[in-house]
Amino acid sequence: MGASQPLCLTYTFPAQDFGAGAGTMAFRAPTGYTRGRLIDVGITGITETFACDTTAGAVRVGTTGDADAYAELNIADGAATGDQFNTNSDTDAIIVANLDDTQIEVTYVQCVDSGTAAGIATPYVAVAWY
Numbered sequence: 001m002g003a004s005q006p007l008c009l010t011y012t013f014p015a016q017d018f019g020a021g022a023g024t025m026a027f028r029a030p031t032g033y034t035r036g037r038l039i040d041v042g043i044t045g046i047t048e049t050f051a052c053d054t055t056a057g058a059v060r061v062g063t064t065g066d067a068d069a070y071a072e073l074n075i076a077d078g079a080a081t082g083d084q085f086n087t088n089s090d091t092d093a094i095i096v097a098n099l100d101d102t103q104i105e106v107t108y109v110q111c112v113d114s115g116t117a118a119g120i121a122t123p124y125v126a127v128a129w130y
Contacts, residue, residue, distance in 0.1 A: 006128035007033060013124065015045065016108045018057035018075065019117035023108045029101050033129035036099035041073045042086025043121035050079040050119035052111030059123045060107040063100075067107045070096050075111070075119065085121075099127060 013025045029036055041059055050057060056076065062069035073093040079085045087093045106125055111117050 006037070006130050008039070008126065008128045010124055010126045011106070012122060013106060015047070015120055015122045017048075018050065018052070018108060018111045018119040018121070019048070019113075020110070022110045025106045026103050027106070027125075028103050029099075029129055034101045036127045036129045038070050038094055038097045038099055038125070039128055040087050040126040041071045041093055041124075042084060043073075043075060043079070043123050044084045045122040046079060046081050046083050046085070046120065048118050048120035049081055050075055050077060050111060050121075051113040051115060051117055052077045052119060053113050055109075055112035057111030057119050058109035059125075060105075060109060061125055062105055062107070063102060064105055067105065068095060070094070070099060070104070075121075077113075079119065079121075
């Protein structure tokens with residue numbers, strides 16, 4: 001598999017209620033691929049506006065030992081139904097773009113609001129594998 005022809009995959013996870021709790025999903029490199037490059041992290045399909053004025057909801061991409069080794073996307077208070085929020089919205093979300101050939105953990109961080117925390121969306125991670 002040459003570096004000139006990566007296999008680009010978007011891992012889309014089930015809708016997450018960021019106002020109600022945290023969660024974790026995981027993925028690995030496809031068979032035959034040994035390294036990856038993180039292209040994007042985001043949420044789409046927002047069905048409940050984010051209320052998180054105390055602690056932002058977040059999508060972290062990392063390992064079992066370091067939850068945000070690769071990325072932490074902080075979701076803005078007020079991200080609204082129908083919006084998409086990704087690394088174009090949080091431009092410093094990607095910490096290290098090069099992924100190792102190991103299990104990649106995707107962790108959802110619960111948002112906290114001075115009123116009632118809210119925010120439901122579908123998280124995704126896009127990777128180019130080599």
